[in-house]
Amino acid sequence: MTNSEIGANGQTLSGDIIPLRPSSAAQKICPHNSTVSCASCRLNELCLPIALNKSEIHQLDAIVERNRPYKKGEHLYRQSDEFKAVYAVRSGSFKSYFLSNNGQGRVTGFFLPGEIIGMDGIASHRYANSTAALEHSSVCEIPFTQLERLSHELPNLQHHFFAIMGNEIAKDQQIHTLLSSYTAEERTASFLLGLSSRYTRVSLSPTRFLLPMTRGDIGEYLGLTVETVSRILTALQRKGLVSVSNREIELLDIESLRGIISTS
């Protein structure tokens, strides 16, 4: 199993990012313009509108709230807040994390443009995680009650939202396998390849990107310490598979990275 094809199935709603070239050193996700409509949104092909016709998109558009942008570190919601909406990332990125009794947190997910946040709250009516912006970011807020109502009216939307949730379930199970049997190097390679394909989805470079999260975040997500993540990245660089400079990363040899995983 590789993470590299996770998320092939549609995932979001109403995005707005610049599908730019791997220009200078790395990419930049830009305008947090909140005046777009789903119909005109650059992300609509990989998002909830995917299977909808013009009139349906218009109906969806009507329930979407385009909030002000979030600053780095700002929270979308906190663990055990009442569940009211799911969010589609329009620009920037977010992390979800779970705080345990003793106060230490573990990152449970990262979210890039075109991905849906908050589905863990659907069953219990409370969010199971906190979610915070990793950089200046914007989202579309989709009140869940209204999404349910509209899904009832639009079978395409219902179908697609079932698919989004199913995709999340399949992805979480892949992570289960990753955490229960991969070495630190395999986890890291899989993580980088996963990011690569997620950036590809939104028309960004598959080989050059900025990591929006800290090494500590990556470690918490992968079940490793910061030190191990740092060492593995250094080692991968030494082997010529990647080139790392702070948050900038370039994947130099994707095939070999895949090779690391497929031996496990």
Next chain:
Amino acid sequence: MTNSEIGANGQTLSGDIIPLRPSSAAQKICPHNSTVSCASCRLNELCLPIALNKSEIHQLDAIVERNRPYKKGEHLYRQSDEFKAVYAVRSGSFKSYFLSNNGQGRVTGFFLPGEIIGMDGIASHRYANSTAALEHSSVCEIPFTQLERLSHELPNLQHHFFAIMGNEIAKDQQIHTLLSSYTAEERTASFLLGLSSRYTRVSLSPTRFLLPMTRGDIGEYLGLTVETVSRILTALQRKGLVSVSNREIELLDIESLRGIISTS
């Protein structure tokens, strides 16, 4: 976080088990009778019919297929088979596992009566795992296309199925946290408490039950080796927290088991 309250939200369809006392040594899940209807099913209170009225239950009933029982080791489906249906466990138990390139498998989930199997296939139209019976078991098969169609007609059913999927997502994220930060003892304690509350859901004893899976299965699920699982169980027994004899297990001190987890 503890696993002990995972699965509070409804999960299944059309069950048939004996809600028996912790009689002799352990419980026994019994008849694989396939003539029940959802309306008369003992599990209907924690299953898809939960929020449906009589007529709605009847409609649901009409799309459910009650297959012949599965023998131990028999497969419900195999990894990458075409996705056609989800399954509700009526009696017995199942495990899902993912086979990686090199042929070694990892268990991704266990399923007890009243739980839904196969949602990982919804997005990609292929099952991501194989699923096999751990003992003589029976299921209700729910063809997904028909479930979708009916969900469209019955808002209650749509709502409830969203909840079931949301619950699965929340549960998978808890396992993510467990695997990325718990010790072997914490994982094992959490696993036992999780089983306990799942047995409670179906009116079986919370403190005495039979493990339907091998130590090896538990290890694959928790990211540990058989040897470690065995050692931890022995250690918990020595501390007086559990009593283990082969597949029979008794939780002697649930509070202390919880204590093991809540320090993490």
Next chain:
DNA sequence: ATTGAAGCTTAATCTATATCAACTATTCAC
């Protein structure tokens, strides 16, 4: 009832990764 295979346990040893520690580089707030 007998036997072989599968499941389980226990012990000794090894190793991947955590932990501890010290240092450097970046970022952010003033």
Next chain:
DNA sequence: GTGAATAGTTGATATAGATTAAGCTTCAAT
């Protein structure tokens, strides 16, 4: 722009759990 805080790196050491190995137990098939 400066200093404090945060993030990242590298090295030395410790350790939880893997691996290896061997024997024991249970179960299912004949």
